[in-house]
Amino acid sequence: MTQPQTTFEEIIRDYGAMIRRIALSYESAPHLADELVQEIYVAVWRALPSFRGEAGLRTFLARIATNRAVTHVARAMKVPRSVELDGQIPSGLASPEHQAIASDRRVRLMRAVRELPLKYRQPVMLVLEGLTLEEISQVLGITSNAAGVRMSRAKQLLKDSLGENDYEI
Numbered sequence: 132m133t134q135p136q137t138t139f140e141e142i143i144r145d146y147g148a149m150i151r152r153i154a155l156s157y158e159s160a161p162h163l164a165d166e167l168v169q170e171i172y173v174a175v176w177r178a179l180p181s182f183r184g185e186a187g188l189r190t191f192l193a194r195i196a197t198n199r200a201v202t203h204v205a206r207a208m209k210v211p212r213s214v215e216l217d218g219q220i221p222s223g224l225a226s227p228e229h230q231a232i233a234s235d236r237r238v239r240l241m242r243a244v245r246e247l248p249l250k251y252r253q254p255v256m257l258v259l260e261g262l263t264l265e266e267i268s269q270v271l272g273i274t275s276n277a278a279g280v281r282m283s284r285a286k287q288l289l290k291d292s293l294g295e296n297d298y299e300i
Contacts, residue, residue: 157200251285
């Protein structure tokens with residue numbers, strides 16, 4: 132629940148990374164992802180006065196980011212993508228070999244996630260952001276059961292696509 136002292140700057144500081152990751156899950160071109168982040172910030176700015184605290188602030192922001200990103204994807208469907216997902220995702224592992232392997236796995240996973248139909252991509256990205264099924268159902272405007280079914284189907288599609296069972300979502 133927002134409190135009167137919660138400012139837009141605090142929201143950007145505390146949730147900006149989450150918003151950026153959601154934007155990057157829908158847009159791989161760096162300049163277009165930056166534009167999408169800015170669109171999300173404007174949408175947050177406009178929607179913030181209407182926040183009633185019925186859901187958590189993180190859920191509220193994730194819903195705005197997801198909805199704006201879906202709109203972005205719908206507009207971009209007419210233009211073919213020409214840029215691949217950047218492989219410079221830090222892994223935090225010690226050796227360069229482990230870092231390269233982990234980075235490759237993340238790139239493959241993100242590519243596979245981006246190839247999922249939108250209704251399955253959405254819950255996967257929100258789970259990767261740490262949202263619960265209940266929070267995902269609120270963000271997507273569906274029941275918890277429907278969110279669970281979508282997540283289960285998405286996992287199976289990812290396993291089929293990647294041909295491996297060692298990816299944990």
